[in-house]
Amino acid sequence: THPGRTALPRLVPVPQHPGVWAPRAAVTGLPFSSVCRERRWRPPLPESPPPPGSLLPPSHTPPQARPVRADMWARLLLQLLWAQLLVPLVRGSELTFELPDNAKQCFYEDIVQGTKCTLEFQVITGGHYDVDCRLEDADGAVLYKEMKKQYDSFTFTAAKNGTYKFCFSNEFSTFTHKTVYFDFQVGDDPPLFPNESRVSALTQMESACVTMHEAMKSVIDYQTHFRLREAQGRSRAEDLNSRVAFWSIGEALILLVVSLGQVVLLRSFFSDKRTTSTRVGS
Amino acid sequence: WRSEQRSGMRWCGAVPLAWLAVQLGLSGAIYFHIGETEKKCFIEEIPDETMVIGNYRTQLWDKQSESFLPSTPGLGMHVEVRDPDTKVILSRQYGSEGRFTFTSHTPGEHQICLHSNSTKMSLFAGGKLRVHLDIQVGEHANNYPEIAAKDKLTELQLRVRQLLDQVEQIQKEQNYQRFREERFRQTSESTNQRVLWWSIAQTIILILTGIWQMKHLKSFFEAKKLV
Numbered sequence A: 001t002h003p004g005r006t007a008l009p010r011l012v013p014v015p016q017h018p019g020v021w022a023p024r025a026a027v028t029g030l031p032f033s034s035v036c037r038e039r040r041w042r043p044p045l046p047e048s049p050p051p052p053g054s055l056l057p058p059s060h061t062p063p064q065a066r067p068v069r070a071d072m073w074a075r076l077l078l079q080l081l082w083a084q085l086l087v088p089l090v091r092g093s094e095l096t097f098e099l100p101d102n103a104k105q106c107f108y109e110d111i112v113q114g115t116k117c118t119l120e121f122q123v124i125t126g127g128h129y130d131v132d133c134r135l136e137d138a139d140g141a142v143l144y145k146e147m148k149k150q151y152d153s154f155t156f157t158a159a160k161n162g163t164y165k166f167c168f169s170n171e172f173s174t175f176t177h178k179t180v181y182f183d184f185q186v187g188d189d190p191p192l193f194p195n196e197s198r199v200s201a202l203t204q205m206e207s208a209c210v211t212m213h214e215a216m217k218s219v220i221d222y223q224t225h226f227r228l229r230e231a232q233g234r235s236r237a238e239d240l241n242s243r244v245a246f247w248s249i250g251e252a253l254i255l256l257v258v259s260l261g262q263v264v265l266l267r268s269f270f271s272d273k274r275t276t277s278t279r280v281g282s
Numbered sequence B: 001w002r003s004e005q006r007s008g009m010r011w012c013g014a015v016p017l018a019w020l021a022v023q024l025g026l027s028g029a030i031y032f033h034i035g036e037t038e039k040k041c042f043i044e045e046i047p048d049e050t051m052v053i054g055n056y057r058t059q060l061w062d063k064q065s066e067s068f069l070p071s072t073p074g075l076g077m078h079v080e081v082r083d084p085d086t087k088v089i090l091s092r093q094y095g096s097e098g099r100f101t102f103t104s105h106t107p108g109e110h111q112i113c114l115h116s117n118s119t120k121m122s123l124f125a126g127g128k129l130r131v132h133l134d135i136q137v138g139e140h141a142n143n144y145p146e147i148a149a150k151d152k153l154t155e156l157q158l159r160v161r162q163l164l165d166q167v168e169q170i171q172k173e174q175n176y177q178r179f180r181e182e183r184f185r186q187t188s189e190s191t192n193q194r195v196l197w198w199s200i201a202q203t204i205i206l207i208l209t210g211i212w213q214m215k216h217l218k219s220f221f222e223a224k225k226l227v
Helices: A072-091 A205-282 B002-026 B146-153 B157-223
Strands: A009-011 A021-023 A094-101 A105-111 A114-124 A129-136 A143-149 A151-158 A161-167 A178-186 B030-035 B039-046 B051-062 B077-082 B088-094 B095-102 B108-116 B128-136
Touching: A094 B128, A105 A178, A114 A129, A129 A151, A129 B039, A129 B077, A143 A151, A143 B128, A161 A178, A205 B157, B030 B108, B039 B128, B051 B077, B051 B108, B077 B095, B088 B095, B108 B128, B146 B157
Parallel strands: none
Antiparallel strands: A009 A021, A094 A178, A094 B039, A105 A161, A105 B030, A114 A151, A114 A178, A129 A143, A129 A161, B030 B128, B039 B108, B051 B095, B051 B128, B077 B088, B077 B108
16 A cells, blocks of 8 residues: 555465465565654655766765754764664574584574564474474573474564573484574664654655565575575485485395305205215215 | 654653663674583575675673673684685684674585684683674675765665665575586486486396306206206
């Protein structure tokens, strides 16, 4: 309904179709929401023409300098403090690590109440490509617990402030190392302009940019999942390749050994008795 | 506009307190615990010519106060980065807080390993270390406000620059995908060949050993005058 406000949804696995990721029903909100004040959509104001200069760095002409005032300095300082505040709190972590057999690895993050968070994980290599995952909130209450899962996505809103903990466990496996990828998104993306002082709404150009940005993020998200699935497939194929070679050579050797063994065994049945019986017979 | 600014200022009055809270505890990235000699490795599968920036911060467990100290001098972390050919491209010692950067020259799985390496061995004494880690890859590693200030871009220009960076990252990833698919195809074809040739070889071995067995036993029994 509002042009430029719709954003492409993030992806979640579809349970009925293993290996398929589909957009989540919920639509992500406007990414540049400020913690300080909420932006209300207003019809776009007529925009002044952009200053001369190309979009690429080398041939850009700098704009003219503006006079500096005391209240502007105060505002700038306040916005700088806000920038420092916002940037750490609205981050996401995406890591791939190796989980040895019989091991458990936990990660912790401090989350502010009311933040919407998403945890996604996928096992890339190792054994049956499954892992136990457990997510606990600040008081130790279990929010999410799944055993032997290959991939999953879990969204929750932090009910209280504190340290949230999520653990991956490979304790059920005796000798396979697992490589696990996880993506823990806390809050929304940081705004592009921390010193955003605009009260007016986005222009059509900027709305178009926002839409494109969200679309690209979705594409990059798809690419990540595709890359992980391809890595998993390739790991299985390489396993298969080495197994085929190993067992083919093994079987050929077993074949030779068994056939030689049969002949030797048969010879041994007939060697001593025959000589005695022929002596007796003659 | 003025009234809105005033109300905005009132709201933003909570900033210094929140800022303090951030500095003390809540500064952002995910953290985990690491033992004294433990080495933790993270894998980043990235296309070539991609920049990776890693930030970490360490805190030592203090037995007396039963909490993690905010920062400890003398504590260090050794960071080692290996490229897909297991060649070391970065191997450096940093302090208790550090930032490491590298750019990939070959596409593939890069391994980032961290292990603690403190100058004063008595610091540890069986305690554990808390490591805050944040790794940003490719386009996420860019600091847009800094770029805007350096190149003096307007808002629209900065947004378009961000889109250009994103498109470039997508292109690189697609290229890398082609390269990986080729490797996958080679592996599959190799498996196919192996299955084919080894099946034929095994059938031949089976037939030949059968024939040899029969001939050998026949001559053996003839020599024994049983046949």
